[in-house]
Each structure stands twice: as structure tokens, then as C-alpha cells.
Amino acid sequence: MGKSRKKLGEYLLRWEVISQQQLDEALKVASGSRKRIGQVLVELGYASEDDVARALASQFNLEYIDLDAANAVTKENLELMPRDLMQKYLVLPLDKSGGRLKVLLHDPLNLDLLDTLRFRMNCEIDYALGARNKIKEYIDRFVRDTQSSIDDVREASIDSATFTIEGGETGEQNFELDSDEGTGGVKDEEAADSPIIRLVHRIIGEAVNSRASDIHVEPMSDRVRLRYRIDGVCHERDNIPKRTQAPIITRLKIMAGMKIDERRIPQDGRIKLRIGGKQIDFRVSACPSYHGESMVLRILRPDSVKIGLAAIGFEPDTLENFDRAIRRPNGIFLVTGPTGSGKTTTLYSALDVLNRPDRKIITAEDPVEYNFAGINQCQVRDEIGLTFPNILRAMLRQAPNIILVGEIRDKDVADVAIQAALTGHLVFSTLHTNDAPSAITRLIDMGVKPFLVASSIQAVMAQRLIRTLCKDCKEPDDDPNPFYLKLIGINPSEIGDKTIYRAVGCPACANTGYRGRKAIFEWMTMNTQLRELAFARASSSQLRSAAVNSGMRTLASDGRIKVLNGVTSAEEIARVAQIEGMVNMDEEQAGDAA
Numbered sequence: 341m342g343k344s345r346k347k348l349g350e351y352l353l354r355w356e357v358i359s360q361q362q363l364d365e366a367l368k369v370a371s372g373s374r375k376r377i378g379q380v381l382v383e384l385g386y387a388s389e390d391d392v393a394r395a396l397a398s399q400f401n402l403e404y405i406d407l408d409a410a411n412a413v414t415k416e417n418l419e420l421m422p423r424d425l426m427q428k429y430l431v432l433p434l435d436k437s438g439g440r441l442k443v444l445l446h447d448p449l450n451l452d453l454l455d456t457l458r459f460r461m462n463c464e465i466d467y468a469l470g471a472r473n474k475i476k477e478y479i480d481r482f483v484r485d486t487q488s489s490i491d492d493v494r495e496a497s498i499d500s501a502t503f504t505i506e507g508g509e510t511g512e513q514n515f516e517l518d519s520d521e522g523t524g525g526v527k528d529e530e531a532a533d534s535p536i537i538r539l540v541h542r543i544i545g546e547a548v549n550s551r552a553s554d555i556h557v558e559p560m561s562d563r564v565r566l567r568y569r570i571d572g573v574c575h576e577r578d579n580i581p582k583r584t585q586a587p588i589i590t591r592l593k594i595m596a597g598m599k600i601d602e603r604r605i606p607q608d609g610r611i612k613l614r615i616g617g618k619q620i621d622f623r624v625s626a627c628p629s630y631h632g633e634s635m636v637l638r639i640l641r642p643d644s645v646k647i648g649l650a651a652i653g654f655e656p657d658t659l660e661n662f663d664r665a666i667r668r669p670n671g672i673f674l675v676t677g678p679t680g681s682g683k684t685t686t687l688y689s690a691l692d693v694l695n696r697p698d699r700k701i702i703t704a705e706d707p708v709e710y711n712f713a714g715i716n717q718c719q720v721r722d723e724i725g726l727t728f729p730n731i732l733r734a735m736l737r738q739a740p741n742i743i744l745v746g747e748i749r750d751k752d753v754a755d756v757a758i759q760a761a762l763t764g765h766l767v768f769s770t771l772h773t774n775d776a777p778s779a780i781t782r783l784i785d786m787g788v789k790p791f792l793v794a795s796s797i798q799a800v801m802a803q804r805l806i807r808t809l810c811k812d813c814k815e816p817d818d819d820p821n822p823f824y825l826k827l828i829g830i831n832p833s834e835i836g837d838k839t840i841y842r843a844v845g846c847p848a849c850a851n852t853g854y855r856g857r858k859a860i861f862e863w864m865t866m867n868t869q870l871r872e873l874a875f876a877r878a879s880s881s882q883l884r885s886a887a888v889n890s891g892m893r894t895l896a897s898d899g900r901i902k903v904l905n906g907v908t909s910a911e912e913i914a915r916v917a918q919i920e921g922m923v924n925m926d927e928e929q930a931g932d933a934a
Contacts, residue, residue: 345399351395357386358387374815378392389474392471393472396448397468400469402448403468404468404469405434405468405469406471407471407478417432420433424549428848429445430847432470432475436463440464440465440466441461442465445468446471539584540595543555544613545615550570551571552639553569553680554569554639555636556636557636559629563580563581566580571807571854571855575850589633593626595624596610597609598624598626603628603633604628608626608707609625610624611624619642620641623640625638649662649663649689654859661799661865662690666694669766670763671797672768673766673769673797674770674779675768676800676802677772677774677804681803683770684709688712691768701716702716703715704731705744706719732745742766743766743767743768745768746770747771775802775894777864777883777887780797780800780883781878784874793874794871794872794874797866797874801861803860803862804917806860806899806912808856809841810844810845810854810855811855816839817840828897828899828903828917829897829900830903830910835904838905843909853909860902861895864887870883870890894917896913899916
């Protein structure tokens, strides 16, 4: 029989790092919280992460490496592994020989990580142990792509005027600018090697790899602030030197096909890049501000609208209603919500389901965000008279089955869309309102006649995007905050065998506790009562009351289901669903902070 392995606590006791009393207390906490003993000892302050890592190395008979030592990891060895792997899993490459890669990690029991590394690196993995905090600190200091690029810029002492006319492409593998966008092609090797060009491309590449939806380049009085919007929340990435503002903005304008000498008015552009073998589109906006032009790049991933309706976040009954509505022969189906709530993704996913050879689908969009094979997509161009109403009128002469109007912005667009619905077409569109019933009053306020609104609209769906809990680190919340539960309508006594989870934070989710997003919905099907109220110009509150009495599930109620199913937290639903109680809560917290 093999010799049994000593426990971690025994090593720490023998080294006199902890006392027996401290170990007993930690064991009791660990058994109640389902945490590892090493993690509990660190949280209680009885041992450092360095002590625990040394003990783990002894326990598993592994080499321990102290990153404080000189040349523990060389710059040459950092090139042995993609940086996204290092940052995501907190690992560092140490050496490679004989087809085996040696890495430094902090958790010897994470077998899934070892399998992932074997798959990604296509070789066998040997490993040593180090302290988690030291590995993270080392990665933050030496591995961050953007910071290294910024350091290159600082060292080069760049004069911003040097780069105002540069174009071209870096020629880096897996990062290609399509020839039909921007300047395209390599003009000269010196331009391709410019620190500014490398910086811009690495910012874009890092944002894509970080699952960001937007890149914000915002000039300040003494710096340029760089932020990424990840899962709907802006995260400050870095502060770039002020002297690089002009060349960075110019480089982005060149890539987006904008006028580089026009700084007085807003401009829109588009960048098409191939990153990591995937085609990524960027919708670019430049807007003059007090300290210079602010640039925002919206990252458009074609795969995001082809994930399937079920994966968006529909509950089974809502998905059934949605599927029935989009298959109707005529009428208007509206999706409402603020900017960034996923309306376009939902409608494109519906078109992807309906896109069949026996149906003709035409869209009018401003701008066209995603290209679909088999769908006729028309870009609005107001400067030449190609407006929404003109496109819609032309569409009706094209004998379509389904029409998508990017957004109903005014009475002219609304009138033509309603006319199309009444003449036998199925019309999809979006509207900026806070909830589903408000769409009715919004159209009437635009000047559309109430009887037309009542007769043409078949269903309205409001939606919001909520962050989903990270599957790697979410934990059961044994004592959930009753305030948030009350806000979203969960009575602690009705939880029963359900488990409420809380956000924790780990490397996989950048310590936010959330990774990815799903939608919550408010579905309103028009019935006789609602049509009569619309015809009578009823208020939004009257329409909402009637819709709820008819079985409409509100945004908060849909979020409640997702909390009970362990998809997200009660705090996240209360934050996103615009519950009135959250305003008072925020004011109380602000008062406490003061």
C-alpha cells in the first residue's frame, strides 16, 4: 500500500507558520464554507499565499518557484505561450524542451487547466508551483500587451506630428486589414513598425480577446483614457500619454476611412479586420470634445447573432410566444429598450431562423451591422436622399415577405411601416422605450393614428441584458440580502430547494464574478382589451396594468426566474431592471459613503 500524503496543515504546523488552534479553527470554517483549507488560512490571515504555495509544493512533491528571485522567468520564455492564456489562467511558461512545456501555476488540483494547456499548446505539460498573488503581480507588470506597447511609445519619445500621414498595416500574422477597408496594404516597413501602429493594433486585439463590446478612446486634459466595455460595464484599461493623442486618433481615422483633417464635426466609419482567423467588423464613431476628438469602436462579432434563440435567454413560454409571433404572415412586431440592450441581436437571430429560400427578406438599417447571405440589406444614406421612408416605399415594390426597419424614429417611418403591415407584410422594428406598453403611447405621440396602432401591432417585447454569474467561481449565497430579494419579488420562504448564488471573482472573469450576458424580457401580446385601450389613447400605466392582468411577465419577474435558476444574482437583476427601490438604495449608500 502506498504511503499516504501528508496534509497541507501538517506542513504549516511543522514549519511553525500556524498553531494547532488556528488550524482547528480554519478546518471548521472550511468544512462549513466548502472552501479549501489553504484559502481559508489566507483569508483568516494565519498564513500567506507564499506559505500555502510552499506547503502545496511539498505536499505534492513539486518544485516551488519564488518569483521574487532574479531571473525566475525570463523574457524569452514568456514567448512560449500566448499572452491570453497567461492572463486568463494565471500561468507562466518556464521552459520548453523535448516537446514538453514547463509552466508555473498556483493550483495543482486544477486538472481541467492542465487539459486545456495540453490542448492549446499541443504538448505535454510539466509544472511547478508558485504563490497566486505573485504570479498575478508578475503578469500585471510584465505580460500586459497594451502596457508594453505604451512603454514602447514612451521610450521612442514620439513626436505626434510624425504620424499624422502614416498609413499601412503591420503585416502581423492573425491581424489583417482587409484591402477594401481603410488604406489597406503595406506602404513601407518603417510605417508598419511604428510604435503608434503597434499600439493601436494591440489595443484592438486585446479588446477582442477580452470579449469587449466597445473600445473608448477618450482625451482628457493630461492623458488619453482607454476603456473597454465588457459585459455592459466600462472598465478603465490604461492612461496613454497625452502626446500620443493626435497620432492614435489619426491612425484610427485612417483605418476607418474617415477624413483625418476634419476635427470640427462628428464622423462615422467602419473597420474590417481579420483577428485570429475570424472576420471582425468595427463601427467607429469620432466626436469632437473639449480636449480633442473622442473615438468609440463598437466591436461587431458575426457569431453573436447566430447563437440561436434559446441561448439568448428566453424562458420556454416566452420563446414559444416569440416563435409564434415571428411566423405570422403580417403585422408589426416591435422590440424596445435603450441603446445596448440587445435589440438588434434579437431581431437578427429571428431573421436567421426565418431566412429560407421561400421567403424574401429586406432590411433598411442605419448602419448595416451584420451581413447575412440570402437577405437584401439596404444602408440608409441621408446625404443622397436614401432615407428610411424612401427605402421602405421602394421595398414594398420588391414584393417582400418580411421587412426589418432598423428603428422607427419618426412619424414618416412609422406610417410606412404600418402601411406595410396592413398590406400583408410582416414588419420587424425597434423602438426606444423603457417597457413594452410604452411603445403604444410612443407611436401615438409621434402622430400615428390610434386605430392604425391598435390594428397593426401584434406584439411588443422589451428587453435588457444582464450579466451572468461566472461558472468557475460562483458560490451558493447562504445569507442573501433580503432587500434585493424583496425588490425582485422573491420571498425567502419560497426559495425551497432552489439555490441563490452570489458573485465571487476569479481569473476567468477578471475578478468581477460575472462572465457573459443573457437577456431578460417583457412580452406583451396585443389582445382585444389592449387594442381598445390603444384606440382610446390610454396612458402607459393603464396599458401596463391591463397587460400584467393579461399575463405579461415584467422584466423583474423574468429576472426573478433567472436568479432562482442560478443564472445571475439578485443584485444584478435589481440593477438592470430599473426597479424604483434601487434609487432609494443608491441614495442611502451615497449618504453612508459621505
